[in-house]
Amino acid sequence: MKPFIQVRAAASPDAKAVGTLPTTRGESQAPNVDYYSVTFDVTEARDGWLKIRNASDDMSGGDHNKPRPVYQGEGWIAAADAQVGIQSARGYARPDAGSERLLDLGHDWLTERATLQGIVACDGEWLLLDYEMHSSATFERLEPKDRTRGRAWFRGVCSSAETTCDMRSVDK
Structure with missing residues (x-):
């Protein structure tokens, strides 16, 4: 993880940097301080x-x-640098709960059972996510041959990857 994320003026790594966002990686020199994303x-x-x-x-x-000081204006970041919590067990083919359900983890939320590999797209309250599943028993990474990767639309987005948002379930 990087100590900061560059915010750019356009959706390109070559675009002018207009600011930065701190990450939790650069704060290890203050062990008694809890930094969140x-x-x-x-x-x-x-x-x-x-x-x-x-x-x-x-x-x-x-x-x-x-x-910490953060850039609050408008700009672009690489989607791979963003992490969110997903308080939903269900992933869909389209940003519509009536569409085909591609993943159902029962009572577990996606971010309890998977690592987010990237945010691909957004549509209202929905995110299209690439994910890689963990072992259901130990929550540890599986051997490469056993890893399940997928892409699906999820809602129940919590802006903090460290805590829950205490929202009502979107899975009912």
């Missing part, structure tokens, strides 16, 4: 890039630390 709104997904705005580090603020 920066949150932001995603307004568009295109060709492996996410258009974001309204970044915030408010979850990291507390008695012992202050929120």
Whole structure:
């Protein structure tokens, strides 16, 4: 993981950098401080890039630390740099709960049983995600020959990969 994520003016690695977002990786020098991932709104997904705005580090603020400075304007980040929590067990063929269900993990949420490999697209409250499943018993990575990779549309998006959002279930 990188110590920061570049925010670019356009959806290209060659576009001008307009700001940065801190990650939890660069904070190891402060072991008594809990840093969380920066949150932001995603307004568009295109060709492996996410258009974001309204970044915030408010979850990291507390008695012992202050929120870190973040770029709050509009810009683009590589989709592979973004992580979210998915509080849903069901993945669909299209961003519609009436479409074919491609994955059903019962009572487990996707991010309890899989590693997100990337955000491919967004449509309202839905994200198209690439994922790789963990072992259901140990939550550890499976041997390469046993790994199940998939792509499906999910809702129940929680902007924090570290905690739950305590939202009502979207799976009912």
